[in-house]
Amino acid sequence: MAKAELMQLPASQMVIGLTVKLPLGWTQHPFFINRIKLTSQAQIELIRGLELTFVYVLSGHELLPEVIEEVEDKQADPMQVKAKPKKVLDSKAAVIKAMRVGQQRFLSNINESRSVFAQFAIEPDKAYREAATMVEGFVDHLQETDTPYLALVGSGEMDVSVTQHGISVAVLSLMIGHALELPKSDLRDLALGSLFHDFGKLKIPDNIRRKRSELTEPEQNYLKMHPNLGFDLLNACNLYPKSVLNIVLHHHEYIDGSGYPDHLTEKDIPLLTQIVSLANDYEGLLEQFTFSPQLALGTLFKSHAKKHAQNLIAALVKVLGIYPPGTLVSLSDGSIGKVMMTTREVKQPHVWSCNLGGGEANLRFLLEEDVTVSSVLRLEELTEGALKTLQADSPISFYFSALPDN
Incomplete structure (x- = not known):
């Protein structure tokens, strides 16, 4: 039949x-x-x-x-099915410069964040002023273009530090806030709360915080104390806004009540805290599904959708695109690549490309070619040569692309 x-x-x-x-x-x-x-x-x-x-x-x-x-x-x-061709506006030179500047800014902010954390125990007032200066830089970088894009960046280290993670969460949170058209005052609090959201982890012993194998239940409970530890440290200074303190204390809370430390539900979690919670959850999935940003996004939809407000998830999707930076892809011309930066065309991001064996490496601007992403690849599908060329096993972090408006 x-x-x-x-x-x-x-x-x-x-x-x-x-x-x-x-x-x-x-x-x-x-x-x-x-x-x-x-x-x-x-x-x-x-x-x-x-x-x-x-x-x-x-x-x-x-x-x-x-x-x-x-x-x-x-x-x-x-x-x-193909997208209708559109006039390509991006300049290669502008894109290359934007990616380079974004990487430089990311590394600079890692160093500044480390300085702030080190200064906190000695001169908390000075640490706060330096952090506030960092935040102004974040907001300026976000708002230097009407349509900010997301770029792949990295520190060159295989372990993602608390400071590196905080910067990446701040960038995602600010991009969500920008998509929601939040006022500048809220963007500042988002950035500051994101920078300090895991500050309490620095009080957790390294043998727990950096443990590679599965944590024991007592170790898990100890690690879950980091929001309270961070809150207590910042609250004692009498310098940080209440909204920032709430982010630090409740960035692991979810609207369905499944989070910690207080099992709050949506009505008791402020919007800014919900945004950082979502950005932090996605970053956590990135760590769980190593080297697969798209799989992490799919898991967020499949298994974590009830943990976050739908309008916030929609905003995150808009920020990340269909193929988030760091995604390994097969291209329609038979080559492969790693997404380096989002663009206005979701199927035509900027990619670092090579052939199947890892040769003919080149930064590709798919917007200027009749080439699209045809599928997503897993790490184990790459040859040793391609793995090395694409640096496919490097940790994934994000920063604003600094691409000027056309």
């Missing part, structure tokens, strides 16, 4: 409640399977970001209006 033909729905007309099937292979989208029950606007925005002409409707037809506009090019092979 022949299967009934599935209804094709324009991607622009998706609504919550539908169950849809994506006309893509599993490596071409961030979900675990291509059959998706639409339960949030964040899911819809993520699917629209894939630039599909249509999706298949599996159930929920009664939620749709009686008249559906005709899908363009119905006869096109759904596996070959």
